[in-house]
Amino acid sequence: xxxxxxxxxxxxxxxxxxxxxxxxxxxxxxxxxxxxxxxxxxxxxxxxxxxxxxxxxxxxxxxxxxxxxxxxxxxxxxxxxxxxxxxxxxxxxxxxxxxxxxxxxxxxxxxxxxxxxxxxxxxxxxxxxxxxxxxxxxxxxxxxxxxxxxxxxxxxxxxxxxxxxxxxxxxxxxxxxxxxxxxxxxxxxxxxxxxxxxxxxxxxxxxxxxxxxxxxxxxxxxxxxxxxxxxxxxxxxxxxxxxxxxxxxxxxxxxxxxxxxxxxxxxxxxxxxxxxxxxxxxxxxxxxxxxxxxxxxxxxxxxxxxxxxxxxxxxxxxxxxxxxxxxxxxxxxxxxxxxxxxxxxxxxxxxxxxxxxxxxxxxxxxxxxxxxxxxxxxxxxxxxxxxxxxxxxxxxxxxxxxxxxxxxxxxxxxxxxxxxxxxxxxxxx
Numbered sequence: 001x002x003x004x005x006x007x008x009x010x011x012x013x014x015x016x017x018x019x020x021x022x023x024x025x026x027x028x029x030x031x032x033x034x035x036x037x038x039x040x041x042x043x044x045x046x047x048x049x050x051x052x053x054x055x056x057x058x059x060x061x062x063x064x065x066x067x068x069x070x071x072x073x074x075x076x077x078x079x080x081x082x083x084x085x086x087x088x089x090x091x092x093x094x095x096x097x098x099x100x101x102x103x104x105x106x107x108x109x110x111x112x113x114x115x116x117x118x119x120x121x122x123x124x125x126x127x128x129x130x131x132x133x134x135x136x137x138x139x140x141x142x143x144x145x146x147x148x149x150x151x152x153x154x155x156x157x158x159x160x161x162x163x164x165x166x167x168x169x170x171x172x173x174x175x176x177x178x179x180x181x182x183x184x185x186x187x188x189x190x191x192x193x194x195x196x197x198x199x200x201x202x203x204x205x206x207x208x209x210x211x212x213x214x215x216x217x218x219x220x221x222x223x224x225x226x227x228x229x230x231x232x233x234x235x236x237x238x239x240x241x242x243x244x245x246x247x248x249x250x251x252x253x254x255x256x257x258x259x260x261x262x263x264x265x266x267x268x269x270x271x272x273x274x275x276x277x278x279x280x281x282x283x284x285x286x287x288x289x290x291x292x293x294x295x296x297x298x299x300x301x302x303x304x305x306x307x308x309x310x311x312x313x314x315x316x317x318x319x320x321x322x323x324x325x326x327x328x329x330x331x332x333x334x335x336x337x338x339x340x341x342x343x344x345x346x347x348x349x350x351x352x353x354x355x356x357x358x359x360x361x362x363x364x365x366x367x368x369x370x371x372x373x374x375x376x377x378x379x380x381x382x383x384x385x386x387x388x389x390x391x392x393x394x395x396x397x398x399x400x401x402x403x404x405x406x407x408x409x410x411x412x413x414x415x416x417x418x419x420x421x422x423x424x425x426x427x428x429x
């Protein structure tokens with residue numbers, strides 16, 4: 001589970017003080033290994049070596065869908081029967097695999113040893129292994145470790161664990177350097193470029209992104225660093241950054257026109273951008289988003305929606321759907337509800353929205369069947385059974401794999417929810 005971050009004042013109103021239904025039963029969610037799918041594409045000189053079973057390898061290879069002509073930046077070191085029976089030294093085997101990998105792929109600058117359920121169960125100390133291998137392969141290759149085990153992490157927490165393990169490696173800012181802005185959270189390159197352009201136009205000169213596109217270009221941080229979270233599931237990373245002296249700029253997350261504007265405004269206010277200049281810079285994006293959302297609002301307005309917990313994106317996405325598209329929120333479930341990170345989002349949710357944290361899948365299915373919403377957001381394991389019952393579903397995984405942040409992606413985000421309803425209408429016809 002994500003560690004708590006320091007207590008700060010949070011906004012009031014909306015669902016800020018609403019009770020939360022906390023469930024601790026059977027879950028239907030991917031493990032944290034799946035974060036490798038987008039991280040290996042983002043960081044072009046890093047490699048992710050999962051220490052796990054053939055099941056782990058099958059999960060990553062199937063989910064990533066890498067072409068056979070491409071050479072991916074991830075692999076699995078298989079723990080087999082000899083390792084489990086103690087007939088082979090796991091550390092010797094791991095050293096052999098790492099040495100072969102780095103001989104074949106000398107362009108790797110950062111190697112992540114990623115823990116899995118099997119490595120956790122047999123108590124394989126990957127942290128010490130990473131330290132030992134780091135001492136051998138630096139300065140050519142940095143070796144780090146984090147856990148993507150389903151015992152310890154759910155779907156998007158894999159990225160949080162990876163970035164939190166990386167923060168201690170970030171260089172320290174010089175005391176006399178000007179204030180800088182760090183955008184934290186893996187974003188598609190096209191979205192990152194859009195945000196970089198908007199922030200530069202606002203007059204914020206020193207803007208960097210974490211994770212970087214190349215691992216050797218880690219941004220420097222320190223007491224003069226202000227950071228914005230682009231993703232709501234980065235509680236451990238935020239805590240580590242604050243421990244290094246950086247200051248978090250609390251804001252709604254940049255989904256939809258409203259969220260993107262509020263997110264940019266938090267940076268603008270921290271860096272002294274004049275309100276008139278802020279309005280001038282953001283006005284074109286807000287107008288593009290407003291026009292693009294109109295055609296989806298006519299289909300989605302008044303429709304009810306139910307969120308099963310999956311990625312921790314659920315509260316900000318629900319806020320966007322309710323406030324900008326007029327949808328009715330029934331239940332908004334999320335794996336973990338961090339009030340400090342989501343305070344601004346909860347304040348904007350319609351009062352009376354049912355919030356749930358964690359999951360007891362059978363009980364939640366019963367509530368969903370009683371409500372009979374127009375659309376249900378859920379994982380792949382629940383979608384087909386619900387569709388067979390006549391329930392319209394949206395795969396939650398698409399919210400992570402599709403570029404949905406910012407003004408120019410607002411309509412794409414809305415379309416993800418409109419498309420299943422259009423499909424259902426065509427099938428009915």
